[in-house]
Structures are given as structure tokens and as C-alpha cells.
Amino acid sequence: MLKFPYGISDFYKVRTGGYVYVDRTDRIALVEEAGDQLIFLRPRRFGKSLWLSTLENYYDVAKAGEFVQLFGDLAIGRNPTPRHNSYFILRWDFSLISAQGGIAEIGQALHNHINMTIKNFGLRYQAWLNAPLEPHPTDGIASFQALLGLVRQTPYRLYLLIDEYDNFANEVLMSHAVEGADRYKALLYGEGLLKTVFKAVKGAGSGMGLDRAFTTGVAPIVLSDLSSGYNVAEDLSLLPDYYDLCGFHEAEVAALLEQVGQTCDLSPARITEALALLRTFYNGYRFGMRATALIYNPTLTLYFLKALQRECEAPRELLDSNLAMDRGKIAYIAALPHGAPVLAAILNPDTPPTIPRLAQRFGVEDVLTQVKDETFMVSLLYYFGVLTLERITEEGKLAFRIPNLVARKLYVEQLRDRLLPEFGERAAMRAAVEAVYYHGDLQPLCDFIETRYFRVLDNRDYRWANELTVKMAFLTLLFDDLFYITDSEPALERSYADMTLIVRPDMRKYTLQDALLEFKYIPLSDLGLTGEAVKATSREELASRPLVAAALAEATRKAADYRATLQAVYGAKLRLHTFAIVALGFDRLVWRKL
Numbered sequence: 001m002l003k004f005p006y007g008i009s010d011f012y013k014v015r016t017g018g019y020v021y022v023d024r025t026d027r028i029a030l031v032e033e034a035g036d037q038l039i040f041l042r043p044r045r046f047g048k049s050l051w052l053s054t055l056e057n058y059y060d061v062a063k064a065g066e067f068v069q070l071f072g073d074l075a076i077g078r079n080p081t082p083r084h085n086s087y088f089i090l091r092w093d094f095s096l097i098s099a100q101g102g103i104a105e106i107g108q109a110l111h112n113h114i115n116m117t118i119k120n121f122g123l124r125y126q127a128w129l130n131a132p133l134e135p136h137p138t139d140g141i142a143s144f145q146a147l148l149g150l151v152r153q154t155p156y157r158l159y160l161l162i163d164e165y166d167n168f169a170n171e172v173l174m175s176h177a178v179e180g181a182d183r184y185k186a187l188l189y190g191e192g193l194l195k196t197v198f199k200a201v202k203g204a205g206s207g208m209g210l211d212r213a214f215t216t217g218v219a220p221i222v223l224s225d226l227s228s229g230y231n232v233a234e235d236l237s238l239l240p241d242y243y244d245l246c247g248f249h250e251a252e253v254a255a256l257l258e259q260v261g262q263t264c265d266l267s268p269a270r271i272t273e274a275l276a277l278l279r280t281f282y283n284g285y286r287f288g289m290r291a292t293a294l295i296y297n298p299t300l301t302l303y304f305l306k307a308l309q310r311e312c313e314a315p316r317e318l319l320d321s322n323l324a325m326d327r328g329k330i331a332y333i334a335a336l337p338h339g340a341p342v343l344a345a346i347l348n349p350d351t352p353p354t355i356p357r358l359a360q361r362f363g364v365e366d367v368l369t370q371v372k373d374e375t376f377m378v379s380l381l382y383y384f385g386v387l388t389l390e391r392i393t394e395e396g397k398l399a400f401r402i403p404n405l406v407a408r409k410l411y412v413e414q415l416r417d418r419l420l421p422e423f424g425e426r427a428a429m430r431a432a433v434e435a436v437y438y439h440g441d442l443q444p445l446c447d448f449i450e451t452r453y454f455r456v457l458d459n460r461d462y463r464w465a466n467e468l469t470v471k472m473a474f475l476t477l478l479f480d481d482l483f484y485i486t487d488s489e490p491a492l493e494r495s496y497a498d499m500t501l502i503v504r505p506d507m508r509k510y511t512l513q514d515a516l517l518e519f520k521y522i523p524l525s526d527l528g529l530t531g532e533a534v535k536a537t538s539r540e541e542l543a544s545r546p547l548v549a550a551a552l553a554e555a556t557r558k559a560a561d562y563r564a565t566l567q568a569v570y571g572a573k574l575r576l577h578t579f580a581i582v583a584l585g586f587d588r589l590v591w592r593k594l
Contacts, residue, residue: 011053056089094168329384353378387402469586501515560594
């Protein structure tokens with residue numbers, strides 16, 4: 001059986017414990033050539049800490065005797081650089097520093113963290129140092145200077161690793177708290193402590209004992225506020241050599257899945273189904289303008305493979321609960337002025353968000369007080385990992401899309417929560433949705449949308465589109481990744497169905513039904529009817545009106561074509577119910593079951 005390092009970011013433990021390791025050590029030589037002080041940004045839980053741990057174990061002078069064990073069979077072990085095992089390593093992890101309390105408490109927590117790492121440094125390298133390292137009891141920067149002084153007395157130099165450098169900024173961002181913003185400004189602006197720390201790092205690289213630094217984070221928010229305090233770092237995040245520094249390629253995932261399949265004695269068909277599920281829910285990330293291959297989320301992939309090997313079945317829940325806090329990032333955007341319409345528009349693949357350039361430097365002051373335009377929102381969603389680069393348009397703009405169904409779920413849940421917050425609404429919604437899931441009956445869902453959902457849309461600023469709004473209503477209600485692969489506008493032989501609900505392969509043993517929905521929209525002004533009039537008219541009479549009948553006929557024709565394609569792909573196992581739906585304004589729905 002394979003040992004999957006789910007939740008493990010310790011390279012030493014991975015390598016000595018016999019865990020699976022997907023080799024990225026060939027990039028070490030490239031990193032050496034890239035520069036002395038580097039920054040690398042990726043979404044959370046994407047393998048950044050494991051990369052830092054890889055660097056730590058490769059360069060640590062104290063681990064020279066274990067080089068062959070740790071790296072001998074890896075790419076860098078077969079062709080090591082002269083710098084291996086030639087540095088003292090100091091590592092700071094800013095995610096361990098609490099952002100709670102007043103500025104004095106936060107500042108002291110930062111000092112304490114730096115002091116603790118320096119104390120451990122002194123213990124680790126005491127055999128190499130000419131004198132004991134005595135940290136200042138309360139001043140981490142003074143301790144750092146003392147450490148550098150001892151380093152300069154040796155033939156070695158320091159490699160500083162900083163993990164989650166922007167953790168505090170992200171907590172402020174998510175909280176919307178004014179007092180949090182004030183604390184942040186006190187730490188970053190003027191001679192704030194965090195800025196002073198990075199100024200010390202910058203100065204240490206000028207012949208004071210620090211030779212290299214590698215910093216990871218999620219977004220470039222703090223970089224802007226550090227300004228001249230740390231303007232020497234080069235950002236590798238969008239450079240071609242580092243597109244896949246963190247994350248897995250499909251061939252790597254398929255090879256691991258093949259081994260799990262052998263352990264579980266899975267048939268080739270089941271292995272193919274499992275790979276399709278992995279691809280749909282976890283693949284799809286592109287971290288650069290010229291990247292061609294898509295990248296899998298490594299944490300979620302390991303979560304799936306570990307569960308599959310343990311149970312010989314795919315996990316019921318495809319979103320790892322440890323990533324649940326990413327919901328807060330979508331909630332932040334949704335709460336901004338015009339944020340919810342932007343999220344809804346992103347759900348529509350016909351209108352991908354496009355911006356001239358990715359915002360690479362913006363401070364917390366911009367985040368909290370400036371107008372949140374599309375460039376800001378799209379850039380932030382990209383850094384958070386819930387949007388990814390799709391392509392460069394003919395106009396030279398950057399087009400983005402939702403990377404996969406796990407990310408799509410976060411959008412859908414946020415819009416659903418904002419539109420239907422009351423428990424009573426949720427209970428009625430669930431009954432209507434299950435009528436579709438288990439019986440292919442659309443009537444209860446259409447009644448719910450007419451009487452409750454459209455009323456909510458009418459009272460909020462959601463009337464920004466036509467057919468998109470109707471599709472959003474059905475998608476937010478029907479999306480359920482526990483049972484379905486739910487897609488809006490899936491590609492079917494170069495044509496697009498508005499929405500499909502295809503039962504997950506591992507859930508087809510239950511009585512769940514598949515569904516295909518095709519939508520049309522007619523404004524009430526085109527019908528010459530008021531909202532009151534259309535509500536008072538029966539569905540049969542509405543369906544007989546020429547404009548509605550024509551729209552129904554067109555939706556029916558398209559749905560029939562898509563149904564034939566789905567039946568050809570899935571065969572007899574498909575339990576497909578097909579619907580043509582016409583929305584009349586945001587007041588009535590007329591539909592036909594094929």
C-alpha cells in the first residue's frame with residue numbers, strides 16, 4: 001500500500017517515513033539561479049510549506065550526512081548543486097503568529113516567534129558557532145542581529161525561509177474589522193514592526209550574513225505595504241519554470257491511481273471513472289500566461305487517493321473539510337458592492353471575467369477603502385485559488401474561469417446562502433430539489449422558484465442579466481457534489497447544454513436520476529404583459545402564446561440534440577430526464593419534459 005502524505009509538509013518525514021513524494025527537486029538549481037531573495041505565491045494548501053521544507057533539508061549543513069538518504073534517488077540528488085548542505089537554516093512561519101489582541105500583544109507575539117526560532121537555531125547549530133547564541137528576551141530583531149553576528153564568524157551563511165508571510169493581512173481582509181485594519185497599519189506603515197522585520201532581512205542580505213531568502217504567501221497584499229522596506233525580492237509566481245512547482249500533473253495522478261487500483265483490485269473501468277472524478281473536481285489550475293498543462297490541487301488529490309485506498313471507494317465528500325475556510329474568501333467578495341453579481345457572472349462560462357492585467361501589488365488600505373473594481377476582485381479570486389487563468393483573448397486581455405467543481409461549489413454555496421438564508425426556505429428548497437433528484441419531477445422546483453426565489457431576486461440587485469439569472473437560480477438550487485457532477489454549460493461535442501446533472505459514478509448504485517435542462521428567457525416587455533398579468537395566466541395559456549411556443553420549441557430542439565449526445569456517451573446506465581424551460585421575466589416558468 002502507498003503511504004500518502006496528506007496534511008504532511010515535513011520533507012524529512014515524507015522521505016524517511018516512506019511516503020509518496022512527487023519530485024520537484026529539479027527546480028532547486030533553477031531557484032539558485034533565479035536570485036538571492038525570492039517570493040512565491042500560491043493558494044493555501046497547495047504545497048508551499050513542503051517546498052520550503054525541501055529547501056531546508058537540501059541546504060542544511062547539519063543534514064550533510066543524510067543527503068544520500070533524503071535526495072539520492074531524486075532529480076537533484078543525481079545532479080546536485082555545489083551549494084547543497086552549505087547553509088545555516090532559519091525558518092519563520094507567520095501563520096503561527098496570532099492576529100488577535102492589541103498592537104502590543106501582536107507585536108510581542110511576532111517577537112516571541114522570531115525569538116523561539118532563533119533559540120532553536122542556537123541549539124541546532126551550537127557545534128558550528130563560536131559562542132553561545134543568546135536571544136534578547138523581548139526583541140526578536142535584536143536577536144536576529146545577534147544571530148547574524150555569530151554567523152559571520154563562521155565559513156557558512158544563512159538561508160532564511162519565511163512561510164505564510166501575508167497571513168496577518170489575509171486575516172484582516174477576511175474580518176472586515178476596522179480595528180484589524182488599524183492594527184495592520186501599525187505593523188506595516190511608517191516604522192511598523194513587520195516592516196522593520198523585513199527591513200532587517202533586506203539589510204542582512206548586504207554582506208551581514210544572510211545569503212538567501214525564500215518567502216511564500218497567498219497574495220501580494222503585504223508586498224505593496226512593505227514598499228521600500230523589502231523591495232529586493234523577486235517574484236517567481238508567474239514565471240514558466242515554476243508553473244508546476246506546487247501541484248500535480250495528470251500523468252502523476254494517474255500513476256498513483258493505478259497503484260491504488262492494484263491494491264483495491266479495481267477494474268480498468270473503475271480506475272478510469274476515478275480519474276475522471278479527480279479531474280472534474282481537483283484539476284484545472286493554470287498559474288501562468290504561457291502554461292499549457294493544467295495542475296491538480298495536491299492536498300485534495302492526496303485526500304481523495306488516501307480515502308480511495310482505505311475504503312476502495314471514492315470519498316462521499318469531495319471537498320476536504322480542512323479547506324472549508326476558503327468559503328470566507330468567496331464571502332468577502334460577495335459582500336462587496338456589486339460582488340454577488342460578479343460571482344454569478346463568473347458561474348457563466350459564456351461570459352468569462354476578463355481584465356487587462358493581474359493586480360500584483362495592492363495594499364490593505366486599497367483592499368479596505370478603495371473602489372472594488374473587476375480587476376481587483378478577479379485578481380484576488382485568482383490568488384485565493386477560486387479562479388484560474390484560462391487564456392489571453394484576441395484583445396490581449398486575461399480571461400479567467402473557475403478551475404473545477406470544488407471551486408464552483410464555493411461560489412454556488414455563497415450565492416445560495418445570500419439568497420436563501422432562512423432555515424424554512426432551505427427545508428422547502430430541499431424537498432423541491434429531491435423531487436428532481438429521485439423522481440425527475442420539475443414541478444415542485446419550478447413552483448419554489450416562482451413563489452420564493454424570484455421574489456428574492458426581485459427585492460435585491462440581481463436583475464443584471466436575463467437567461468444567466470435563470471440558470472443561476474437553478475444551478476444554486478440543484479448543485480450537490482455529494483451525488484452529482486453538476487455543470488452549467490458542459491461541452492458536448494463542441495456544443496453546450498445549459499445544465500446537466502450527471503450522477504457520480506460511485507453514486508449510481510442509488511436511485512438518483514440524471515437531468516438535462518435547457519433555458520430560454522423572454523422579458524415581460526416582449527410579451528406585452530405585466531408581472532401581475534403573467535402570474536394570473538395559466539401555464540398552458542402562456543405556453544400557447546406564439547413567442548413562448550417558439551422559445552419552447554427552440555429549447556426543446558437543443559435539448560433533444562444534447563440528450564442524444566449524452567446517451568451516446570453514457571449508454572444504458574443513464575437515467576436521463578430532459579427539460580426545456582422558458583422563463584417569462586422573473587415571474588413565471590413554462591417548461592416541457594421531453
